[in-house]
Amino acid sequence: MRKRNGLGVLAAVIVLSIGLAGCGGSNKGDQASKPAQASATNVSASGSGSPELQKIRYAPFNGVSGLAVRFGAEKGFFKEEGLDVEFISAQNAIEAVTSNSVDIADNATTSAIVAAGKGAPIKIVSSMFRTKGPFYLVAAPGIESVEDLKGKKVGAAAFGSGLDAYTQVILKQHGLSKDDVTYLANGANDAAYASLTSGQVDATIIHEPFASLAEQSGKGKILARGWDYLPNFHTGVFISSNSFISDHPDLVEKLLRAYFKSQEYAKNNLDEYKAFFLENIKIDAKAVDSAFEREQVLWENNPDVNLKDLEETQQIQVELGFQSEVYDVEKILDLRYIPKS
Numbered sequence: 291m292r293k294r295n296g297l298g299v300l301a302a303v304i305v306l307s308i309g310l311a312g313c314g315g316s317n318k319g320d321q322a323s324k325p326a327q328a329s330a331t332n333v334s335a336s337g338s339g340s341p342e343l344q345k346i347r348y349a350p351f352n353g354v355s356g357l358a359v360r361f362g363a364e365k366g367f368f369k370e371e372g373l374d375v376e377f378i379s380a381q382n383a384i385e386a387v388t389s390n391s392v393d394i395a396d397n398a399t400t401s402a403i404v405a406a407g408k409g410a411p412i413k414i415v416s417s418m419f420r421t422k423g424p425f426y427l428v429a430a431p432g433i434e435s436v437e438d439l440k441g442k443k444v445g446a447a448a449f450g451s452g453l454d455a456y457t458q459v460i461l462k463q464h465g466l467s468k469d470d471v472t473y474l475a476n477g478a479n480d481a482a483y484a485s486l487t488s489g490q491v492d493a494t495i496i497h498e499p500f501a502s503l504a505e506q507s508g509k510g511k512i513l514a515r516g517w518d519y520l521p522n523f524h525t526g527v528f529i530s531s532n533s534f535i536s537d538h539p540d541l542v543e544k545l546l547r548a549y550f551k552s553q554e555y556a557k558n559n560l561d562e563y564k565a566f567f568l569e570n571i572k573i574d575a576k577a578v579d580s581a582f583e584r585e586q587v588l589w590e591n592n593p594d595v596n597l598k599d600l601e602e603t604q605q606i607q608v609e610l611g612f613q614s615e616v617y618d619v620e621k622i623l624d625l626r627y628i629p630k631s
Contacts, residue, residue, distance in 0.1 A: 343374035346541050349383050349395035351526075353479075354499075354571060356396065358419065361566045362552020370551070371544040383529065387412055393534050394545055398452055399524040400607055403600065407617030411532045413624040416546050416593040418526035419553040424585055425456045425516035426501040429493035430486060436464035436513050444468075445476030445485055445494030450612050452525055453478065456516040457495040458610060463519055486510055498581035499573055506577055517588065522599045523606060535624055543627040546593060550629050553591045593628040 350356030360377065362368065368375040380386035383395035384405045396418060406412050433439065439461070446468070447453035458468055476485040476494055483500040485491045487509045495516070496504075504510025528546065535542055556563040560582065568575055600619045607613040 342372070343369065344372055344541060344544070345374045345376065346394065346538075346545055347376045347378050347392045348545060349378045349380040349386055349392040351396040352379055354567070357567060357570060358556040358563065359549055359552045360570075361556055361563055362548065364566070365552070365555060367551040367555070368545075368548040371548040373541070373544050373548060375545070375548070384410060384412065387529055387531050387534075390531070390533075393538070394528055394530040394542060397527055397529045399527045399600070399603060400452060400455075400612065402527050402529050403604060403617055403619060403622065404607075404613050406529075406622035407613075407615075412529045412622070413532060413535055414527045414595060414619075414622055415530050415535065415542055415624050416528040416628045417524075417595050418528065419550070419591050420585075420588045421524045421526055421590070421592075421596075421599070422517040422588050423452055423456050423520060423523060423525045424497060424588055425453055425495050426498070426512050427457065427460050427493060427514040427516075428486060428496050428501050428504050428510040429513050430489070430510060431508065433492060433511065433513070436460060436466065439493055439513075440466055440470050441472075442492035443472040443474060443490070445474050445482055445491040447476065447478045447482060447495055449475050452523070453495045455523065455606060455610055455612065456520055459519050459606070460495075460514045460516070498585060499577040502577040502580035502584070503574065506574065506580070520606070522596075522602045524596070524599045524603045527595065535627075539627060543629075546627055547629045550591055550593060553589075557586075557589050557591065595623060595625060 348359075350359050356377075363375055363377070378386070378392050380392055380395060383392070383397045384401065386392045387395050388410055394415070399414075399421070402412065402414055406414070427436065429439065433442070444457065444461070446457040461467060461471070474485075474491060476482050476491055479497060479500065482494045482496045483503070486494045486496075486504065493513065501510075501512050505512060528549075530542055564575075564578060564582065567578060571578070597619060601616070604613065604616040604619075608616060
């Protein structure tokens with residue numbers, strides 16, 4: 291379990307009741323930044339609501355990046371830990387946690403740091419199954435290199451997001467800036483894919499499985515993989531409120547254990563997990579195979595939080611103007627409850 295995290299936010303064009311994102315959101319790249327609200331159709335993973343199980347409300351990243359934990363709940367890993375887990379869809383995980391709508395949540399590392407640094411009563415308690423950004427710069431046919439994007443329309447998902455950060459860094463390393471292109475906030479996942487295939491943008495930053503779909507359909511070409519350009523930019527953490535951690539440290543530990551059990555089982559039993567994946571996601575199986583193969587390197591399942599990575603991540607944020615200062619992350623980390631094995 292001390293391998294580092296990685297499958298990335300595979301989104302879906304998808305008939306997926308659990309919804310999708312990356313890096314991925316409010317989490318600046320994985321979810322949209324909107325007021326928090328819990329879904330009215332929450333799911334109890336235990337089914338029976340047995341009185342011996344302890345209730346915990348967990349907001350995973352929406353969609354495919356949160357799918358492995360739902361698979362794990364179906365396999366019984368949360369129940370094994372004595373948990374009756376209620377999966378909640380939260381549009382803004384930080385607001386959901388601080389308002390006591392959820393107990394623990396997935397969140398983009400950068401927005402968690404900024405919120406906690408500014409005084410939000412939350413702590414980062416673990417890394418997620420992946421920490422490197424599973425993002426791809428995909429261009430329309432006929433564009434063969436990043437340099438070819440000069441003067442073209444480039445989609446950056448949401449301004450100030452992790453996806454935006456990766457896009458700007460990729461451009462910069464190829465001698466361009468956002469001022470050398472028409473830089474657009476074109477949304478994430480299916481919205482970004484639609485903007486590319488309809489010609490609204492000439493290139494876009496995007497998650498899988500859209501990168502593979504673009505390649506297979508002949509509608510796009512991968513110009514760059516995000517983690518090749520920002521290998522230490524940290525993208526995914528668990529957050530919980532100070533009060534919940536203080537009152538229920540045992541539940542934090544059990545939730546993290548069940549989470550990483552789920553991720554390890556999914557990674558080590560790919561055929562079974564892919565079958566579950568395709569039952570829940572209406573998408574071409576070949577695109578899923580391609581996405582899984584490409585992102586195995588990111589699926590590290592390491593709960594540790596690397597302080598140097600957080601420092602480097604913040605420095606990049608400051609350089610891009612996404613945050614005003616570098617915060618002391620040791621004050622906003624509480625790693626006592628990460629799985630030890």
